[in-house]
Amino acid sequence: MNFLDQIWLIPLFPLLGAALMLLFGKKLDPQPQSDVAAAPGVEPIDEHGHDHDQGHGHSHDHGHSHDHDHGHSHAHDHDHGHDHGHGHHHHSPWKFLVSLICPGMVLLSFIFSAGAVWQLSQLPVRVHQVIQFTWLAGLPFHMANGQLATFTADWGFLLDPLSSVMILVVTGIGFLIHVYSIGYMAHDNGYYRFFGYLNLFVFFMLMLVLANNYILLFVGWEGVGLCSYLLIGFYFHKKSAGDAGKKAFIVNRVGDAGFVLGMLLMLSLLGTVRFTDVNAVLRSGHYAPEVAGFGVLSAISLLMFFGATGKSAQVPLYVWLPDAMEGPTPVSALIHAATMVTAGVYMVARSAALFQLTPHTSSVVAAVGAFTAILAASIALVQNDIKRVLAYSTVSQLGYMFLALGVGAYWVAIFHLFTHAFFKALLFLGSGSVIHAMSGEQDMRYMGALKNKIPVTHWTMFVGSVAIAGIPGLAGFFSKDEILWQAYSSPQGSQLLWFIGLATAAMTAFYMWRLMNLTFYGKSRVSKEVESHIHESPVSMTGPLTVLALGSVLAGWLGVPKLWTFFGENWRSFESWLAPAFSSAAAEAAKEGAHDASTEWILMGLSVAIAIIGITVARYFYHHKPEIPHELEGKLKPLHGLLYNKWYVDEIYDFLFVNGLCKGGGLLLGSFDRNVVDGGVNGAGWVTRFTARVSMWWDTWIIDGAVRFGSFFVKMLSYPVCILQTGRVQAYAFFILVGAMAFLGYYVAR
Amino acid sequence: MHPVTTVHYLVLSAALLLIGTVGVLTRRNIVIILMSIELILNAVNINLVAFSHALGPDHVQGQVFAIFVITDAVAEAAVGLGILIALFRNKETVLADEIDLLKW
Numbered sequence: 001m002n003f004l005d006q007i008w009l010i011p012l013f014p015l016l017g018a019a020l021m022l023l024f025g026k027k028l029d030p031q032p033q034s035d036v037a038a039a040p041g042v043e044p045i046d047e048h049g050h051d052h053d054q055g056h057g058h059s060h061d062h063g064h065s066h067d068h069d070h071g072h073s074h075a076h077d078h079d080h081g082h083d084h085g086h087g088h089h090h091h092s093p094w095k096f097l098v099s100l101i102c103p104g105m106v107l108l109s110f111i112f113s114a115g116a117v118w119q120l121s122q123l124p125v126r127v128h129q130v131i132q133f134t135w136l137a138g139l140p141f142h143m144a145n146g147q148l149a150t151f152t153a154d155w156g157f158l159l160d161p162l163s164s165v166m167i168l169v170v171t172g173i174g175f176l177i178h179v180y181s182i183g184y185m186a187h188d189n190g191y192y193r194f195f196g197y198l199n200l201f202v203f204f205m206l207m208l209v210l211a212n213n214y215i216l217l218f219v220g221w222e223g224v225g226l227c228s229y230l231l232i233g234f235y236f237h238k239k240s241a242g243d244a245g246k247k248a249f250i251v252n253r254v255g256d257a258g259f260v261l262g263m264l265l266m267l268s269l270l271g272t273v274r275f276t277d278v279n280a281v282l283r284s285g286h287y288a289p290e291v292a293g294f295g296v297l298s299a300i301s302l303l304m305f306f307g308a309t310g311k312s313a314q315v316p317l318y319v320w321l322p323d324a325m326e327g328p329t330p331v332s333a334l335i336h337a338a339t340m341v342t343a344g345v346y347m348v349a350r351s352a353a354l355f356q357l358t359p360h361t362s363s364v365v366a367a368v369g370a371f372t373a374i375l376a377a378s379i380a381l382v383q384n385d386i387k388r389v390l391a392y393s394t395v396s397q398l399g400y401m402f403l404a405l406g407v408g409a410y411w412v413a414i415f416h417l418f419t420h421a422f423f424k425a426l427l428f429l430g431s432g433s434v435i436h437a438m439s440g441e442q443d444m445r446y447m448g449a450l451k452n453k454i455p456v457t458h459w460t461m462f463v464g465s466v467a468i469a470g471i472p473g474l475a476g477f478f479s480k481d482e483i484l485w486q487a488y489s490s491p492q493g494s495q496l497l498w499f500i501g502l503a504t505a506a507m508t509a510f511y512m513w514r515l516m517n518l519t520f521y522g523k524s525r526v527s528k529e530v531e532s533h534i535h536e537s538p539v540s541m542t543g544p545l546t547v548l549a550l551g552s553v554l555a556g557w558l559g560v561p562k563l564w565t566f567f568g569e570n571w572r573s574f575e576s577w578l579a580p581a582f583s584s585a586a587a588e589a590a591k592e593g594a595h596d597a598s599t600e601w602i603l604m605g606l607s608v609a610i611a612i613i614g615i616t617v618a619r620y621f622y623h624h625k626p627e628i629p630h631e632l633e634g635k636l637k638p639l640h641g642l643l644y645n646k647w648y649v650d651e652i653y654d655f656l657f658v659n660g661l662c663k664g665g666g667l668l669l670g671s672f673d674r675n676v677v678d679g680g681v682n683g684a685g686w687v688t689r690f691t692a693r694v695s696m697w698w699d700t701w702i703i704d705g706a707v708r709f710g711s712f713f714v715k716m717l718s719y720p721v722c723i724l725q726t727g728r729v730q731a732y733a734f735f736i737l738v739g740a741m742a743f744l745g746y747y748v749a750r
Numbered sequence: 751m752h753p754v755t756t757v758h759y760l761v762l763s764a765a766l767l768l769i770g771t772v773g774v775l776t777r778r779n780i781v782i783i784l785m786s787i788e789l790i791l792n793a794v795n796i797n798l799v800a801f802s803h804a805l806g807p808d809h810v811q812g813q814v815f816a817i818f819v820i821t822d823a824v825a826e827a828a829v830g831l832g833i834l835i836a837l838f839r840n841k842e843t844v845l846a847d848e849i850d851l852l853k854w
Contacts (some may be wrong), residue, residue: 726853727853728849734775737775
């Protein structure tokens with residue numbers, strides 16, 4: 001079977017699943033109406049949040065004063081335990097069908113993707129384009145240089161090394177998370193809806209990474225945004241969830257505006273949006289790198305990067321991602337950690353040819369990435385909500401990826417994207433498993449000593465934490481170390497960027513082990529009722545965790561450092577696989593100079609050492625001497641407050657944009673409305689009335705006058721004749737006689 | 751004694767026509783107007799019969815025609831009186847000059 005020509009099928013499988021679910025799902029999985037009314041929070045997390053809503057007036061932050069004794073609905077907890085006894089499928093056989101179709105569709109996509117990628121690797125030139133049809137056809141327009149071009153976009157798919165990595169990540173991790181969701185969402189009312197959205201998401205994500213032009217990519221880009229919105233607001237009866245969904249949607253639209261402008265500017269400059277054409281033009285040498293000044297290409301790349309900051313949660317548009325944790329945990333893992341948020345990274349990597357020509361934008365990318373990495377990591381240090389720590393960790397790791405993109409190490413960014421997908425999905429799913437075990441508790445202050453109660457979750461999360469902390473041998477080390485090395489050694493890199501990266505790595509190790517210690521080790525701070533329900537998750541959840549843990553160990557071995565000469569070229573296949581996607585004259589020119597190996601060894605040693613220090617400090621703080629963090633918190637109150645409140649960025653945005661711009665703008669628009677718009681409308685009304693008056697006068701006197709005069713004239717003419725018509729029969733008879741006599745007389749006289 | 755010739759008939763007929771015409775034009779009562787119309791018709795009949803007689807026994811068309819006219823007169827009288835009665839019911843008058851509905 002030729003998978004390569006069938007790549008258009010890859011996105012269609014999940015679309016079919018989504019269509020089935022969203023059209024017929026309600027019939028397959030009837031919703032028990034009474035259930036909805038009685039227990040609005042059937043899903044564990046939701047129940048937690050819901051109680052808060054009613055009890056305390058929920059703030060958008062989970063780490064507030066927590067009245068633990070009545071934080072849970074006990075009645076439901078019993079149900080919860082009960083259901084476990086029966087296994088995970090609801091009693092309806094149709095629900096089983098849902099859990100068969102949706103993950104099955106993604107598995108099919110994965111099989112087709114794997115087949116296609118295998119066949120691609122056999123080709124001499126590893127680019128395969130399938131164009132189904134011309135989707136947007138032909139408005140002619142003048143390009144910036146006056147040439148005539150047509151505005152066209154294909155419905156076409158491009159499989160090259162870059163997109164093949166992406167489709168494998170999306171379908172592979174996506175499949176695991178689908179399987180996990182079978183267990184995690186088993187008690188949920190919106191089962192079919194959840195899977196429908198999830199499949200729809202996979203469809204759009206695959207469209208995004210398989211598109212062969214920017215406009216089709218943008219379709220997927222907006223589609224995943226929509227699915228993200230739908231899934232963040234999955235528990236829409238919770239106000240905080242609805243708000244988080246809206247926030248994500250609106251913040252993303254701000255970025256999208258930049259993306260669209262960049263796309264249009266590119267269209268105006270190059271006359272095409274197809275990746276292969278754009279890259280060919282940009283690499284032809286026709287455009288020189290804009291080293292000296294900030295030109296059109298720099299503007300295009302900066303606008304596109306602005307779009308990426310929205311989707312990939314970078315400063316200044318990262319604020320939606322932590323709030324997105326209102327969605328179910330599998331969604332956090334799939335969309336808000338492993339796949340969708342990497343779309344920006346993918347897009348920038350896809351535009352590598354453009355960014356290679358625009359060093360100014362690239363340095364902006366690197367700076368924004370580094371700043372985001374350290375900002376988010378610093379916030380993650382003090383958060384108490386387990387998912388929130390991971391959310392900021394995601395923002396921070398995405399910052400790493402942009403740092404790598406900014407210094408021109410595109411393959412490293414994709415490599416980190418690849419390894420990060422494994423361990424961050426693992427950590428999120430693990431946290432979901434913890435939350436599941438804790439009957440919906442997300443606050444790490446009320447966890448502890450879970451190690452032996454949920455061993456599989458613990459060990460898999462342990463692997464994930466080691467991986468993200470950067471301990472040699474696991475996935476995170478390889479990609480993160482490569483980023484740090486590139487930040488240091490690349491011509492666009494600098495020691496400052498490297499140092500920020502290193503500091504972020506230390507923080508990463510610290511907050512991950514803070515999380516592990518608070519959750520799994522130390523003394524139990526779990527309340528009694530919750531404790532009695534703690535249970536390991538079902539196989540459908542621990543299975544994916546185990547597979548992802550394996551991935552977190554092994555994924556990094558595709559990109560072993562060049563320094564480790566003991567390993568052959570085969571251990572560095574990731575770089576050579578991606579090389580054709582990023583190589584160009586400009587990149588060749590900027591090739592790193594020879595650095596001496598000892599520097600690299602020292603830097604590597606430093607990054608490992610700092611990871612170990614971070615882990616040790618966290619272990620010391622939260623395991624051996626749990627009172628230290630409290631003392632520190634007391635001593636450094638302003639700093640802690642600053643971090644705990646996330647640098648008050650949300651508040652600043654609220655003040656500047658929500659209140660300042662939107663409401664101030666509202667006032668401005670109000671007066672504009674009253675004076676200019678209403679004035680215009682009223683003026684137009686006056687003019688209309690005046691002309692109506694003129695027209696009425698003309699009608700009355702000229703048109704009607706003419707008609708009336710005509711009738712009057714005829715009437716006057718008829719008057720003498722009317723006198724003859726008396727109505728008296730005898731008069732008529734007399735006229736007849738006179739007439740007859742006249743005729744007779746005429747004949748006689750003649 | 752002079753024999754009665756066609757001229758005598760014609761004189762009688764002319765006299766009747768004159769009387770009838772004056773009656774139609776001058777009398778106000780519709781009943782009398784109808785009677786005057788009968789006089790006119792009979793003047794015509796006398797003419798027809800007189801000419802028929804003058805042309806000899808082979809020519810009876812005039813007499814046949816006179817019978818038609820009589821029939822016609824009957825029908826006309828019936829319709830005329832019917833209209834008169836209907837008119838009287840609505841207008842309570844039989845005077846022709848008081849009925850001037852046929853006006854513009």
